Amino acid sequence: xxxxxxxxxxxxxxxxxDLYQLTMAACYVGEGLEQRSASFELFARRLPEGFGYxxxxxxxxxxxxxxxxxxxxxxxxxxxATNIFANAPSRFWELLAESRFSGDxxxxxxxxxxxxxxxxxxxxxxxxxxxxxETYLLNALNYQxxxxxxxxxxRDVVGDEAALLEFGTRRAFSPQASLxxxxxxxxxxxxxxxxxxxxxxxxxxPSGTMAHSLVxxxxxxxxxxxxxxxxxxxxxPGAALLIDTYDTIAAAQKLADRxxxxxxxxxxxxxxxxxxxxxxxQVRQLLPHTLIFASGDLDEYEILRLQSAGAxxxxxxxxxxxxxxxxVNGVYKLVEIDGIPVMKASSGKVTYPGxxxxxxxxxxxxxxxxxxxxxxxxxQPHETPLLQPVFKQGKRLY
Amino acid sequence: xxxxxxxxxxxxxxxxxDLYQLTMAACYVGEGLEQRSASFELFARRLPEGFGYxxxxxxxxxxxxxxxxxxxxxxxxxxxATNIFANAPSRFWELLAESRFSGDxxxxxxxxxxxxxxxxxxxxxxxxxxxxxETYLLNALNYQxxxxxxxxxxRDVVGDEAALLEFGTRRAFSPQASLxxxxxxxxxxxxxxxxxxxxxxxxxxPSGTMAHSLVxxxxxxxxxxxxxxxxxxxxxPGAALLIDTYDTIAAAQKLADRxxxxxxxxxxxxxxxxxxxxxxxQVRQLLPHTLIFASGDLDEYEILRLQSAGAxxxxxxxxxxxxxxxxVNGVYKLVEIDGIPVMKASSGKVTYPGxxxxxxxxxxxxxxxxxxxxxxxxxQPHETPLLQPVFKQGKRLY
Numbered sequence: 001x002x003x004x005x006x007x008x009x010x011x012x013x014x015x016x017x018d019l020y021q022l023t024m025a026a027c028y029v030g031e032g033l034e035q036r037s038a039s040f041e042l043f044a045r046r047l048p049e050g051f052g053y054x055x056x057x058x059x060x061x062x063x064x065x066x067x068x069x070x071x072x073x074x075x076x077x078x079x080x081a082t083n084i085f086a087n088a089p090s091r092f093w094e095l096l097a098e099s100r101f102s103g104d105x106x107x108x109x110x111x112x113x114x115x116x117x118x119x120x121x122x123x124x125x126x127x128x129x130x131x132x133x134e135t136y137l138l139n140a141l142n143y144q145x146x147x148x149x150x151x152x153x154x155r156d157v158v159g160d161e162a163a164l165l166e167f168g169t170r171r172a173f174s175p176q177a178s179l180x181x182x183x184x185x186x187x188x189x190x191x192x193x194x195x196x197x198x199x200x201x202x203x204x205x206p207s208g209t210m211a212h213s214l215v216x217x218x219x220x221x222x223x224x225x226x227x228x229x230x231x232x233x234x235x236x237p238g239a240a241l242l243i244d245t246y247d248t249i250a251a252a253q254k255l256a257d258r259x260x261x262x263x264x265x266x267x268x269x270x271x272x273x274x275x276x277x278x279x280x281x282q283v284r285q286l287l288p289h290t291l292i293f294a295s296g297d298l299d300e301y302e303i304l305r306l307q308s309a310g311a312x313x314x315x316x317x318x319x320x321x322x323x324x325x326x327x328v329n330g331v332y333k334l335v336e337i338d339g340i341p342v343m344k345a346s347s348g349k350v351t352y353p354g355x356x357x358x359x360x361x362x363x364x365x366x367x368x369x370x371x372x373x374x375x376x377x378x379x380q381p382h383e384t385p386l387l388q389p390v391f392k393q394g395k396r397l398y
Numbered sequence: 399x400x401x402x403x404x405x406x407x408x409x410x411x412x413x414x415x416d417l418y419q420l421t422m423a424a425c426y427v428g429e430g431l432e433q434r435s436a437s438f439e440l441f442a443r444r445l446p447e448g449f450g451y452x453x454x455x456x457x458x459x460x461x462x463x464x465x466x467x468x469x470x471x472x473x474x475x476x477x478x479a480t481n482i483f484a485n486a487p488s489r490f491w492e493l494l495a496e497s498r499f500s501g502d503x504x505x506x507x508x509x510x511x512x513x514x515x516x517x518x519x520x521x522x523x524x525x526x527x528x529x530x531x532e533t534y535l536l537n538a539l540n541y542q543x544x545x546x547x548x549x550x551x552x553r554d555v556v557g558d559e560a561a562l563l564e565f566g567t568r569r570a571f572s573p574q575a576s577l578x579x580x581x582x583x584x585x586x587x588x589x590x591x592x593x594x595x596x597x598x599x600x601x602x603x604p605s606g607t608m609a610h611s612l613v614x615x616x617x618x619x620x621x622x623x624x625x626x627x628x629x630x631x632x633x634x635p636g637a638a639l640l641i642d643t644y645d646t647i648a649a650a651q652k653l654a655d656r657x658x659x660x661x662x663x664x665x666x667x668x669x670x671x672x673x674x675x676x677x678x679x680q681v682r683q684l685l686p687h688t689l690i691f692a693s694g695d696l697d698e699y700e701i702l703r704l705q706s707a708g709a710x711x712x713x714x715x716x717x718x719x720x721x722x723x724x725x726v727n728g729v730y731k732l733v734e735i736d737g738i739p740v741m742k743a744s745s746g747k748v749t750y751p752g753x754x755x756x757x758x759x760x761x762x763x764x765x766x767x768x769x770x771x772x773x774x775x776x777x778q779p780h781e782t783p784l785l786q787p788v789f790k791q792g793k794r795l796y
Contacts (some may be wrong), residue, residue, distance in 0.1 A: 001671070007407065007576050008573050008577065008595075009407075012595055015594045015595035016567070016573050016576065016593070016594075016595045017567070017593075017594055018565065018567055018568070018592040018593065018594070019592050019593075019597075019604040019606035020592065020604060020606035020607055020608055020609055021609075022594065023606065023608070023630075023633070023634055023637070024608060024609060024612045024630075025610070026501055026613075026633050026634075027612065027616075027629055027630050027632075027633050027634070028615070030629070030632060030633045031619075031620070031629050033615070033616070033619055035441070036615075036619065038615065040611070057783070078598050079594070082598075082603055082604065084603070084604070084634075085633075087632070087633050087634065087635060088634075089512075089633070098491035102598040105478070127615060131609075131611060131612075132455075134568070134609075134611075135567050135568050136573070138568035138569070139568055139569075139570060139572070139576060140573075141571055142568065142569055143570075143571045143572055143575075167416065168531050169414070169415070169416055169537060169728075170416070170532070170533050170536035170540065170728075171536070171537075171540055171725050171727065172537060172541075172571070172577040173536065173537075173541045173564040173570065173571040173572070173578070173579075173721075173722075173725070174541055174571070174572055174574040174577075174578045175406050175414050175534070175537055175574060176406050176572040176573060176574035176575065177572040177574065177575045178414070178537060179406065179572075180572045181571075182573070194416040194418065195415075195416065195417075196415055196416070196417050196420065196477070197406075197410055197413035197414045197415075197416075199417075200413065200476050200480075205480055205482070206417040207417060207484070208416055208417035208418035208421065208481070209418055209421075210418055210421070210422060210506075211418055211422060211529075211532075212731070212732070212742045212744070213422070213438070213529060213532075213731070213732040214422045214426075214529075215426065216433070216732045216735070216740045216741075216742060217426070217434075217525060217732060217740070218425075218429070218431070218437065219740075220735045220736070220738045220740050221429075221431055221735060221736060222435065222737075224718055226761050230423075230616075231425055231428070231429050232425050233489070234425075234428060234485070235421070235424050235425050235428045235483075235485050235486050236421050236424075236425070236482075236485065237485060239421070244741045244744045244745070245742050245743070245744060246742070246744075247743070248745075272744065272747075273745045273746055273747050274744070274745035274746070275745075294761075302480050306563045311743070320725060320727060323571075324721065324722075324723070324724065324725040325722070325723065325724060326572075326723060327569050327571070327718060327722040329569065329718060330488045330568075333610070333611070334610070334611040334614045334615060337412070337614070337615045337618045337619060338618070338619060340618045340619075341604050342614045342615070342618050343614075344610045344614060344643050344644070345643070345644045346610070346642045346643060346644075346670065346671035346672070347642070347671045347672035347673075348671055349670075349671050363739060377537075380729075
């Protein structure tokens with residue numbers, strides 16, 4: 001396997017799908033039904049544990065995918081070589097060879113708050129196309145929506161002033177996951193990411209402090225933790241200092257002495273272990289003009305606990321519990337075929353038939369109520385329809 | 399942002415890092431310490447909840463990264479434009495421009511069982527290089543190790559005969575995550591993946607059944623669920639039929655009648671909802687020669703529950719709970735610098751100093767004991783050292 005294997009190029013997009021999308025498409029072709037007009041809606045039946053809302057995110061990548069959708073002759077040959085399609089109609093291969101996404105898409109704008117059962121997106125396209133794009137659309141929207149929602153929940157908890165930094169790259173589920181997480185986290189309310197590539201791709205400035213390894217290496221080679229801090233400030237004046245490598249309070253005490261002596265300026269420190277409540281309070285007393293950052297398996301629940309216990313923390317690094325964990329379980333369901341509303345009746349997974357719209361009503365700028373209705377129903381007074389056209393006959397509208 | 403933004407090309411590898419790796423490297427250069435020999439070890443302090451072991455995975459992608467490691471002049475210019483490095487020594491940029499990974503790497507082979515605190519990998523390299531590669535190495539090994547371990551646990555539970563299929567792409571945390579998950583799942587013990595791109599990249603045949611949408615669309619357009627099944631079998635004879643769209647037992651009963659009448663052959667069916675214990679038993683009675691596949695938020699615990707409750711299931715589709723959830727929290731820690739063993743003493747995060755080896759002893763083919771020792775210690779009788787050289791002076795050994 002060469003070095004680029006298991007990376008993803010834009011031309012790979014169309015094969016990033018479950019096999020059954022292709023076999024079902026072949027069946028539709030064989031039955032002569034592939035061009036029938038189909039509508040699928042993407043929504044979450046239930047929100048993740050404890051979540052009251054979702055922040056829709058990932059539409060940009062979803063639309064990138066639809067724009068690029070096509071099959072190369074090499075890809076078609078690779079599919080044929082599997083022998084899975086030995087009995088598929090030859091017209092299926094012609095369809096793939098000439099394929100472009102030619103449908104309409106309606107979606108809520110990125111950043112929109114949505115609730116359970118409310119469509120984030122609806123695809124109206126020839127049946128085989130609408131079917132085939134399911135896997136990638138879910139992949140694109142499920143993860144970024146999760147991260148943007150968590151980011152919004154974190155911002156809710158800490159208020160406007162506190163810094164929230166995305167530090168999750170090492171724990172993200174693949175390099176690309178770290179890029180998508182950084183994008184969605186910033187869109188959802190975080191201030192910055194430590195991921196250099198993500199920050200540069202997003203037009204942001206990356207953020208970061210220092211690691212224990214620098215303190216350990218320079219302590220060993222130059223003699224002390226103090227010298228490590230001084231050395232780092234030579235090249236990054238004012239950079240946050242990580243003070244918990246050996247003894248947090250001893251480190252803070254020494255820094256306080258040096259601040260008093262005018263030897264160093266300590267704009268910010270980071271705590272990454274121990275009892276963050278007590279430590280942050282003690283550091284605040286020793287270094288009253290220093291910003292205190294905390295990290296280490298933090299999430300909105302732990303931050304709430306720290307706040308209510310009186311921790312003195314000005315900023316948070318979010319990693320593992322921001323970028324991993326339980327997902328948004330979005331699904332993509334057929335709601336109408338050839339003008340016929342359809343539904344499934346599976347136990348616990350019943351769907352609502354027909355093409356739908358979410359009508360949202362605000363009262364004094366506050367969301368008062370949503371009404372999930374058929375898309376053909378007119379809005380009532382003071383209602384705004386959330387789903388907007390983003391693709392029209394295969395052409396991206398924004 | 400163009401369509402390829404937030405995708406990852408091999409030349410992006412080096413910027414897929416936390417900012418502090420670059421600022422620390424600049425500091426090492428300024429202090430004249432960047433070429434000092436440093437050893438970092440990658441290990442997990444604690445295993446995920448309920449796990450008794452890890453299956454090391456992801457080394458191939460980690461080594462791909464080290465082989466590709468370099469900075470282009472465009473990347474260097476982009477870093478300079480951030481102004482973060484305004485006080486960094488100019489020698490830092492020269493170092494980046496000429497950078498190649500020139501160190502040694504020791505690692506346990508992919509598929510090796512490891513326990514808490516046992517290094518999966520050790521990097522011995524000039525300090526700045528060993529520091530810089532931390533983020534990507536953790537990203538590569540943490541996720542694939544998680545998935546391979548879950549796959550092994552699933553295989554343990556179901557035994558050698560049952561089919562285990564990876565269906566997680568729609569819930570994976572980015573497209574690339576779905577590729578890495580498929581690779582690690584198959585390496586860890588699953589039979590196949592539904593992800594077409596992953597299967598083709600891995601030289602495997604993709605696997606799959608059918609979705610509710612096909613049953614709904616063909617029921618609406620051709621008249622009945624029965625016709626949907628018949629249509630699908632025209633192009634994919636013997637393919638597994640999804641029978642829970644409307645009424646699982648009614649569907650199984652009709653299929654049983656048609657089997658008796660010689661009208662259809664039902665090799666396999668899939669259940670995706672409802673009480674899988676009762677439903678699978680009833681389907682087994684109706685269709686005694688049909689393989690029964692189950693899916694729907696399954697994991698090793700739920701499968702154990704199904705088995706002990708007497709479910710009649712021959713194969714499982716694993717999605718959400720295989721590819722998302724709590725991570726392996728691998729860390730990468732400096733253990734020696736310039737011949738000096740080092741450790742951190744942070745509360746709850748103390749590390750063991752010095753370069754280490756894992757000596758494993760087998761008794762009659764069964765793992766009897768591991769001994770975590772300094773790498774300079776000789777093996778005792780019947781012990782095998784787990785960490786093997788995989789990179790020597792910047793050259794990949796396999």
